Amino acid sequence: MRLLPVKEKIKVVDNYFPEWFVTRVSHELEFMPVRYNNTPYANFRQARFFGSTLMQEDKFFDIPSWWVVEYFNECMYHDICKEWTVHACLRVLLNGQLPGQHGCNHTDSDSNNYLSVIYHGHGVDGDTVFVDNNTGEDIQRVSFKEGRLVIFNSSLMHRSDAPSQGYRVSLGGVYPSVPIDTL
Numbered sequence: 001m002r003l004l005p006v007k008e009k010i011k012v013v014d015n016y017f018p019e020w021f022v023t024r025v026s027h028e029l030e031f032m033p034v035r036y037n038n039t040p041y042a043n044f045r046q047a048r049f050f051g052s053t054l055m056q057e058d059k060f061f062d063i064p065s066w067w068v069v070e071y072f073n074e075c076m077y078h079d080i081c082k083e084w085t086v087h088a089c090l091r092v093l094l095n096g097q098l099p100g101q102h103g104c105n106h107t108d109s110d111s112n113n114y115l116s117v118i119y120h121g122h123g124v125d126g127d128t129v130f131v132d133n134n135t136g137e138d139i140q141r142v143s144f145k146e147g148r149l150v151i152f153n154s155s156l157m158h159r160s161d162a163p164s165q166g167y168r169v170s171l172g173g174v175y176p177s178v179p180i181d182t183l
Contacts, residue, residue: 009156010130012142013080013149022147025068029122029169033062034096050096054171058089069171076117076175080149084115084177093172095160097126103159105131108174114154115177120144123168127161144168 017025034050052062054069073089097103108116118128128142128150136157142150144163152158154174162168 009153010140010142011151013151014145014147016075016080016149017147026122026146028068029094029171030167032094032169034094050098050101052094053091054094055089055092057091061091072119072171072173076173081115081117081151081175081177084175086115086175086177088176090114090174090176091172092174095170095172097160097162097168099162099165102162105136105157105159107133107155107157108172109154112153112155113176115175116152116154116156117173117175118150118160119171119173120146120148120150121169121171122146123163124166125161126163126168128170129159129161131157131159133157 032052034052036050054063054066055061055073060066060069069092072092076086076089095103108114120128123144123146126144128144129138130140130142130152131138133156142148160168160170
């Protein structure tokens with residue numbers, strides 16, 4: 001198996017969802033209830049931001065249900081991620097940031113057998129930044145764009161930069177996938 005450089009392992013999808021979807025989801029995400037208790041490593045001293053766990057192990061968690069997550073997952077299973085045999089949802093998180101709330105470098109899984117999908121849902125900026133797993137140095141930036149999907153192996157280290165203004169909201173889905181090493 002040939003290991004691909006990080007830049008080759010990141011897939012960016014624009015214009016998948018129709019404009020009505022992007023606009024409606026942006027508005028709904030702006031007002032979705034969140035807590036100031038999300039952190040990628042369960043350590044508030046490392047990083048802290050707004051968020052909610054929307055789905056965990058194929059069940060809604062902080063909310064009774066939301067049509068967006070159901071539709072989003074169906075798109076992952078049957079279209080966007082079908083080449084990676086995505087068949088279930090480990091979790092979907094809502095992540096919100098204000099200016100000055102930079103994310104810390106983290107992975108979504110220690111295993112190569114998971115696929116991460118970030119949906120840029122609401123805001124004007126706040127890049128998704130991929131970093132070298134060994135050195136922590138920035139390797140690739142994906143600029144924020146409402147409606148954009150960023151797909152990558154969950155073991156890749158990354159972070160989200162804070163917006164320069166307003167409120168930045170993303171959805172982060174993690175899916176078990178076989179074979180993930182094709183990405």
